[in-house]
Amino acid sequence: MNTVTFPATDIDVPAATRDAIARLMMQYAHVIDNDELERWPLFFTAQCLYQIIPRADYEQGRLIGIWYCDNRDMLEDRVSSIREVNVYEPHVYRHVIGPTEITGFNNGTWATQTSYIVIRTMHDGAMQVFSAGRYIDEIEIDGAVALLRKRIVVPDSSRFDTLVVIPL
Amino acid sequence: MSQAVAARPMRDLITWPQEGFTRVPLQVFADAEIYAWEQDLIFRGPTWSFLGLEVEIPEAGDYITTFVGDSPIIVVRTAEGGINALVNRCVHKGSIICYEPKGKRERAHNFVCPYHNWIYDFEGTLKTIAFEKGIQGKGGMPEDFDKSKHRLIRLRVETIRGLVFGTFSAATPPLRDYLGPVMVEHIERTLHGQPKILGRYSQFMHNNWKLYVENSRDNYHPSLLHAFFSTFKLNRLSAEGGTRQDDKSWHHITFTKRYTDAGDQAYDSGMIRAMKTDYGLKDPSLIDQWMEYDDQITNSIQSIFPGFVLQQILNSIGTRQIITRGIDKCELVWTLIGFGEDTEEQTRVRVKQSNLVGPAGLVSMEDGAIGNFVQQGIKGDLDNVAVIEMGGRGVGGMPTRATETSVRGFWKVYRELMGV
Numbered sequence: 249m250n251t252v253t254f255p256a257t258d259i260d261v262p263a264a265t266r267d268a269i270a271r272l273m274m275q276y277a278h279v280i281d282n283d284e285l286e287r288w289p290l291f292f293t294a295q296c297l298y299q300i301i302p303r304a305d306y307e308q309g310r311l312i313g314i315w316y317c318d319n320r321d322m323l324e325d326r327v328s329s330i331r332e333v334n335v336y337e338p339h340v341y342r343h344v345i346g347p348t349e350i351t352g353f354n355n356g357t358w359a360t361q362t363s364y365i366v367i368r369t370m371h372d373g374a375m376q377v378f379s380a381g382r383y384i385d386e387i388e389i390d391g392a393v394a395l396l397r398k399r400i401v402v403p404d405s406s407r408f409d410t411l412v413v414i415p416l
Numbered sequence: 417m418s419q420a421v422a423a424r425p426m427r428d429l430i431t432w433p434q435e436g437f438t439r440v441p442l443q444v445f446a447d448a449e450i451y452a453w454e455q456d457l458i459f460r461g462p463t464w465s466f467l468g469l470e471v472e473i474p475e476a477g478d479y480i481t482t483f484v485g486d487s488p489i490i491v492v493r494t495a496e497g498g499i500n501a502l503v504n505r506c507v508h509k510g511s512i513i514c515y516e517p518k519g520k521r522e523r524a525h526n527f528v529c530p531y532h533n534w535i536y537d538f539e540g541t542l543k544t545i546a547f548e549k550g551i552q553g554k555g556g557m558p559e560d561f562d563k564s565k566h567r568l569i570r571l572r573v574e575t576i577r578g579l580v581f582g583t584f585s586a587a588t589p590p591l592r593d594y595l596g597p598v599m600v601e602h603i604e605r606t607l608h609g610q611p612k613i614l615g616r617y618s619q620f621m622h623n624n625w626k627l628y629v630e631n632s633r634d635n636y637h638p639s640l641l642h643a644f645f646s647t648f649k650l651n652r653l654s655a656e657g658g659t660r661q662d663d664k665s666w667h668h669i670t671f672t673k674r675y676t677d678a679g680d681q682a683y684d685s686g687m688i689r690a691m692k693t694d695y696g697l698k699d700p701s702l703i704d705q706w707m708e709y710d711d712q713i714t715n716s717i718q719s720i721f722p723g724f725v726l727q728q729i730l731n732s733i734g735t736r737q738i739i740t741r742g743i744d745k746c747e748l749v750w751t752l753i754g755f756g757e758d759t760e761e762q763t764r765v766r767v768k769q770s771n772l773v774g775p776a777g778l779v780s781m782e783d784g785a786i787g788n789f790v791q792q793g794i795k796g797d798l799d800n801v802a803v804i805e806m807g808g809r810g811v812g813g814m815p816t817r818a819t820e821t822s823v824r825g826f827w828k829v830y831r832e833l834m835g836v
Contacts, residue, residue, distance in 0.1 A: 300776065301615070302616075302617050304517075304616070305615050305616060305617070310613065310614055310615050310616070311614050311615065311763065311767050312614040312615030312752045312766070312767055312770040313615055313617070313770070314617055314770075314774045314775055314776040314777075315771065315776045316767055316768060316770055316771055317771070318768070319699060321698035321699035322698075322699045322702065322771075324698050325697050325698050325699055325702065326778075328698075329644055329778050332643075333643040333644045333778075334643075334644070334778070334781060334782065335641060335643075335782045335785070335786075336781070336782070336785055337785065406616065406617045406618060407617070407618045407619075407620050407747070408617065408618070408619055408620065408774075408775040408776070409620045410619070410620065410621060410622065410775070410784045410785050410788065411619070411775050411776065411781040411782070411784040411785055412775050412776040412781070413776070413781060
């Protein structure tokens, strides 16, 4: 669990790295919200972990949440399933992302945490706060590009409304 | 002890169609008075409801809170190692006593209502009342107030293979008699080790609770609605499998055996949406599995009346508990489990297969929406009926999954208990 780096961090983060991480956070949200899901896996390294696990389970160290992909091919399979197989009423997300806190640097990987809120809008106009929580990430910098080696999505709630077909 | 305090008698509310349990009046999914009677006659009637897992409350004083239908329940491990289930409602003003999902009472006899500090023991007995004798001789309860006449409602509790069940009714048969030998054998077979909880989440659905229960018993729909599953030949109607029931058709198991799949033209023709020949997994490790059971069953859904499901999807083992949340809402609590005996590799497989189930489950997410599709569709036509004749007009086990025999079984029991 990433702890808060209060009151000040002694982690020296190059400006270019900060920029790359900020761009990653922004663009990750935009490809999902703008329905460019085919590009969503491109924000991850080939060997990666993407998991959605509710806060209560995460804090108890449990292993299973609602979503678990341990390589980029699995992310692409999810996108195929969303596009071709799964049945759901049309809806879109709007991510609102908080500032990213950089909490550590280990083995060439930056550890960060970032709050998010996702509003879901259904085709009939119904809107609700669909999920609120945080991303706990491990990020690699490859040139000017930041990539997710690991993204653990930790929603504050264990309750999910209807279904979660689009990634958070 | 009643929800139906203002409801008219059931027989005045509804007339069941002449055809019997092959027809279901759509009114039952959208009627507040019927909903109230269901609380009394089904959830507080002669039925066993799932309350949780024994492993959640290993030590004396450990408790969880849950629901039977609408009723809030405390489940607690006693000092003697037993399990008690109490209605979570103070006899004073009706406040819930325990307001956390789980906790521990270090001292015995220590359920304290937060409102006025009335205190109960683990048997539900009212032990003390704050200011019972007043303050400095003034106020207090009347001299003749008899605490022993006021206690928490206590359910009967029984367990099977680590599953905890409770019932309100003295008329409910013992759990194993209620389940019958076919259901008992299958529960014992599925839960073959020491259960441990790997994950817990819930799915909030915008439909009447019975629409989900029907869905869990409906072995006709999976290969049609859940395209992911049938695409990979995991759950095709042509696979060897079938439906088993107890003698009274209260409960149900649907199962398939993967390796005996014979194929079927109806699927290979591309006419059924389920068959997407152009679809393929880039990483098929998702469905890596091992033969966990000697019976070669790879997929079984066991539904215990009224609202409990035990699942085996490949090696994904879990419980599902339905909680009523009003006429047109319900919540499904999923608990994914492994066993203490699992190897690391087996745990890894269970974790990976968790993608198949739950609200984001590749093969099951549609179940969270389909009940709402029905709930939307029936509006304006509550005098109409659903037609349930796939696989004939009777109940009982069948050697096929092209049948709705277990859905009819549900309505057979429903009518018996509701008196309509």
